[in-house]
Amino acid sequence: MTVVRRDFELGTLFLGDVLDVLGLVRESSVDLVLTDPPYSSGGSTIETRQRCPVEKYQNTGTKKPYPSFSGDHLDQRSYVNWCVEWGSRSRLLLKSGAVHAQFTDWRQLPATVDAVQRAGLHWRGIVPWDKTETARPTVGGFRAQAEYLVWGSNGPLSRSRGVGCLPGAFREPVRRSDKLHVTGKPTALMVRLVAACPPNGVVADWFAGSGTTAVAAVVTGRRFIGCEVSQEYFEIACKRIHEAEARLA
Amino acid sequence: MTVVRRDFELGTLFLGDVLDVLGLVRESSVDLVLTDPPYSSGGSTIETRQRCPVEKYQNTGTKKPYPSFSGDHLDQRSYVNWCVEWGSRSRLLLKSGAVHAQFTDWRQLPATVDAVQRAGLHWRGIVPWDKTETARPTVGGFRAQAEYLVWGSNGPLSRSRGVGCLPGAFREPVRRSDKLHVTGKPTALMVRLVAACPPNGVVADWFAGSGTTAVAAVVTGRRFIGCEVSQEYFEIACKRIHEAEARLA
DNA sequence: CCCTTCTATGAATCGTGCT
DNA sequence: CAGCACGATTCATAGAAGG
Numbered sequence: 001m002t003v004v005r006r007d008f009e010l011g012t013l014f015l016g017d018v019l020d021v022l023g024l025v026r027e028s029s030v031d032l033v034l035t036d037p038p039y040s041s042g043g044s045t046i047e048t049r050q051r052c053p054v055e056k057y058q059n060t061g062t063k064k065p066y067p068s069f070s071g072d073h074l075d076q077r078s079y080v081n082w083c084v085e086w087g088s089r090s091r092l093l094l095k096s097g098a099v100h101a102q103f104t105d106w107r108q109l110p111a112t113v114d115a116v117q118r119a120g121l122h123w124r125g126i127v128p129w130d131k132t133e134t135a136r137p138t139v140g141g142f143r144a145q146a147e148y149l150v151w152g153s154n155g156p157l158s159r160s161r162g163v164g165c166l167p168g169a170f171r172e173p174v175r176r177s178d179k180l181h182v183t184g185k186p187t188a189l190m191v192r193l194v195a196a197c198p199p200n201g202v203v204a205d206w207f208a209g210s211g212t213t214a215v216a217a218v219v220t221g222r223r224f225i226g227c228e229v230s231q232e233y234f235e236i237a238c239k240r241i242h243e244a245e246a247r248l249a
Numbered sequence: 250m251t252v253v254r255r256d257f258e259l260g261t262l263f264l265g266d267v268l269d270v271l272g273l274v275r276e277s278s279v280d281l282v283l284t285d286p287p288y289s290s291g292g293s294t295i296e297t298r299q300r301c302p303v304e305k306y307q308n309t310g311t312k313k314p315y316p317s318f319s320g321d322h323l324d325q326r327s328y329v330n331w332c333v334e335w336g337s338r339s340r341l342l343l344k345s346g347a348v349h350a351q352f353t354d355w356r357q358l359p360a361t362v363d364a365v366q367r368a369g370l371h372w373r374g375i376v377p378w379d380k381t382e383t384a385r386p387t388v389g390g391f392r393a394q395a396e397y398l399v400w401g402s403n404g405p406l407s408r409s410r411g412v413g414c415l416p417g418a419f420r421e422p423v424r425r426s427d428k429l430h431v432t433g434k435p436t437a438l439m440v441r442l443v444a445a446c447p448p449n450g451v452v453a454d455w456f457a458g459s460g461t462t463a464v465a466a467v468v469t470g471r472r473f474i475g476c477e478v479s480q481e482y483f484e485i486a487c488k489r490i491h492e493a494e495a496r497l498a
Numbered sequence: 499c500c501c502t503t504c505t506a507t508g509a510a511t512c513g514t515g516c517t
Numbered sequence: 518c519a520g521c522a523c524g525a526t527t528c529a530t531a532g533a534a535g536g
Binding site for chain 1: 417420
């Protein structure tokens with residue numbers, strides 16, 4: 001498959017499939033993998049899971065339109081295998097002792113823990129992200145209000161990477177003005193999370209979406225590398241990265 | 250095994266092993282199971298896991314001494330089997346459509362999700378409890394700062410139990426004055442969680458420890474049933490329940 | 499400019515009813 | 518009857534609109 005490359009002052013974004021892009025990056029060159037793959041979640045039956053993501057994750061009758069995204073249709077077995085595939089290859093690009101962190105929801109959490117370990121990473125923990133009460137309510141039960149980072153290290157965790165002690169729980173609301181993807185993460189959250197990368201290090205995001213991880217890297221004085229498979233989101237990401245770099249100058 | 254029974258105005262506490270006690274409770278009589286079994290966690294090798302709980306969960310040199318507790322020595326396979334054993338029998342005591350919620354830490358989370366499902370419960374979600382910055386820091390990585398409730402329902406979740414929409418994330422610090430067990434939970438947290446039981450309903454805790462769940466039930470106008478295997482903690486729990494009922498009168 | 503009021507929305511789920 | 522499409526539903530909050 002063909003891959004398009006776009007270079008910035010502080011990093012590079014590729015347009016193309018993860019597995020194609022992973023072959024283009026130098027080994028042991030990344031200080032932090034922080035990424036948000038499609039969860040292939042939502043719905044208890046395979047039929048509902050295989051609906052289009054924008055339909056299954058948004059309320060019926062929602063006004064705000066987002067472009068759809070692909071790769072969200074896998075059953076749980078395939079999801080694990082696919083995560084292992086890109087995760088193992090991503091691990092080779094990660095420096096020894098560095099951190100890999102990947103988002104998941106409650107339904108895929110156990111599967112994601114399996115996948116991270118099978119990718120050869122040393123599983124080190126779970127970090128909850130509390131989305132606050134902006135999440136949909138559940139009548140008679142607890143609201144599904146958190147998403148999770150499953151994190152591990154490439155070999156023994158290096159304690160001397162110039163990264164101090166990081167918090168182990170984050171509370172950050174989703175702001176509409178800050179959400180450019182159906183599943184977009186708040187910039188403020190990503191800014192706090194890239195602290196797991198030493199200053200001036202390289203942050204990788206293999207599912208860049210609207211580019212929030214890269215923007216957070218730029219804003220905090222780090223470099224970035226990443227890819228996005230959808231042309232539409234790729235262009236949005238490039239625009240945001242460009243703007244972030246311009247504001248910095 | 251012999252079981253001792255102690256009755257209170259608003260409930261009953263048994264001294265004895267879970268599996269013995271579960272046979273003494275009437276089927277479909279419980280509105281909420283909210284319990285905190287020993288996690289059999291801590292350490293990645295079986296040797297470190299099999300140390301005495303007070304040693305492995307406390308820093309060396311800790312001043313405040315807690316009585317030790319038992320049932321914390323299982324490997325992960327046995328842990329799941331044991332949870333399935335008491336979980337299935339506990340489910341029969343739970344009303345149809347009612348909630349089962351059990352605490353776990355990050356390391357046992359995937360195993361606990363398996364156990365809850367194998368116990369015949371319908372897994373509905375994960376609720377993070379953020380212990381705040383009172384947890385031990387991790388140099389170079391994210392602090393292990395949260396514990397988790399894995400929750401499910403006995404059959405389809407009833408929406409008309411007199412329980413509204415519950416929050417899906419809790420932030421509550423551990424206060425030393427409020428912690429009478431090595432793994433004791435804050436009373437304020439348990440008070441918020443028993444909201445998953447309709448007013449005047451019955452809350453069950455099969456691993457009562459120092460009795461915080463029962464105290465929370467009493468304080469919020471609910472009834473309770475539970476058991477504790479250690480004589481020492483049983484007495485502490487009875488004393489606290491008695492005091493809570495006295496304050497109410 | 500500040501305060502109040504109002505409306506839209508959320509990494510869904512469930513039941514109904516049609517094909 | 519299995520499979521699938523579709524709309525009703527929940528409420529705290531963000532953000533816009535209005536005064």
